[in-house]
């Protein structure tokens with residue numbers, strides 16, 4: 001397979017979700033593979049994304065569990081929370097996973113260089129140490145990076161990169177943005193006892209999710225004490241002598257006092273300074289690498305997967321794209337990634353989860369040929385704990401074919417319930433199939449088969 005002129009069959013830039021999967025699968029097909037990683041093997045998801053975030057969600061969720069425990073007969077005395085304990089335990093688990101991912105590379109005979117790589121030509125890269133390497137194919141899997149809008153005092157703010165290593169739990173947190181990261185961390189900090197203000201430039205939270213779920217999340221989180229400032233942007237952040245921050249917002253006379261300002265206004269493909277011009281690689285308007293449906297860039301020997309292509313910024317998609325690339329280029333299989341019916345979840349508190357078309361999307365496509373079924377219910381565990389929060393489940397159905405086009409859930413454990421429902425939507429099952437399925441009682445998931 002190897003043309004002797006090249007040092008490797010495949011050189012991967014970025015050992016994150018997409019890069020590690022592609023390296024491992026390509027090596028399994030007998031390719032000689034090397035990967036460069038400028039920070040830590042594992043990438044965003046493992047090091048400063050999905051995994052540490054989910055552990056913080058678990059950690060903060062005890063506040064609710066402990067509060068509700070009294071209704072179930074438990075007496076919890078002197079309930080206190082220690083941020084450094086949780087922070088350091090999460091960091092330790094990240095170290096464990098970092099080692100596990102490094103082992104995966106080693107055991108699959110993927111050579112790795114812990115340094116930055118840049119592209120110098122269609123078949124060559126240069127490492128930060130100055131070493132030049134040639135490869136028959138190059139895979140760019142460098143991910144994305146938080147966007148920091150250019151306001152005065154931005155240097156006093158943090159992004160999701162820094163939020164996991166805060167020295168102290170901030171008493172007051174201002175969060176800019178109202179997307180995934182903003183609402184997940186709003187939930188975490190609120191549950192841990194911080195006062196949270198979400199500042200968003202529009203009135204829309206979680207664009208792309210079903211409107212009924214978004215409204216429910218707003219209602220519940222406001223009742224839990226999260227404040228929202230809509231149609232409002234940060235103009236300037238100043239650090240006061242006592243270390244506190246003043247957040248000045250456009251059109252608001254008084255600044256907000258804060259101990260931390262988390263900016264979560266999207267992530268941009270990490271293509272700056274990567275040397276893409278040396279191989280004639282075309283970029284899109286957001287700095288993303290343009291690829292075709294085989295992940296090939298405008299340079300035939302260079303491919304790109306994951307967040308750097310800015311298609312769907314989710315770990316399972318980066319993994320699938322990396323796997324499909326290796327299957328096609330080294331395994332002789334024409335594997336393609338299907339982008340329909342991608343399930344997703346926001347680990348807010350409560351979480352929401354969704355697959356397929358929202359009601360608005362379905363109505364835009366099918367006009368009046370859409371049926372919507374909802375279950376607006378109070379989970380049994382909430383009733384017992386005198387917690388007034390309600391769950392909301394919604395099925396969007398094609399009225400002509402009876403196919404379930406979308407499932408949208410908010411409530412405890414919604415992501416766990418949604419994954420199984422996503423199989424049904426992907427398989428094209430009908431509302432009649434849902435109705436014909438016997439309920440699993442007592443559960444929240446049974447609502448899915450009881451909506452009439």
Ligand SMILES: Cc1cc2nc3c(=O)[nH]c(=O)nc-3n(C[C@H](O)[C@H](O)[C@H](O)COP(=O)(O)OP(=O)(O)OC[C@H]3O[C@@H](n4cnc5c(N)ncnc54)[C@H](O)[C@@H]3O)c2cc1C
Pocket residue numbers: 013014015016017018019036037038039040041042043044045046048049050051053115116117118141142143144160181270274305306307308312313314315316318
């Ligand atoms: C806070 C947060 C929470 C998230 N939660 C979820 C979630 O719950 N579920 C979900 O599905 N997704 C989640 N995501 C998104 C998910 O992490 C990404 O979609 C996924 O990691 C993308 O994988 P990737 O391989 O494209 O890039 P990454 O995993 O980002 O890997 C890219 C790697 O390339 C390295 N690199 C960059 N440039 C170079 C270079 N020039 N040389 C060498 N190395 C380089 C980087 O250091 C990085 O390790 C979250 C993201 C964030 C930020």
Ligand SMILES: NC(=O)c1ccc[n+]([C@@H]2O[C@H](COP(=O)([O-])OP(=O)(O)OC[C@H]3O[C@@H](n4cnc5c(N)ncnc54)[C@H](O)[C@@H]3O)[C@@H](O)[C@H]2O)c1
Pocket residue numbers: 149176177178179180181182184200201202204205206233264265266267312313314344345346347
């Ligand atoms: N649970 C998950 O699967 C999960 C969790 C976290 C992140 N992610 C992925 O990471 C990506 C990045 O997350 P994110 O929350 O940073 O982005 P996002 O796209 O979800 O949200 C960005 C938010 O910032 C606002 N915004 C954008 N530019 C702004 C500006 N200049 N000023 C003020 N507000 C601005 C937007 O209106 C939006 O509310 C997500 O799109 C998602 O794909 C996934």
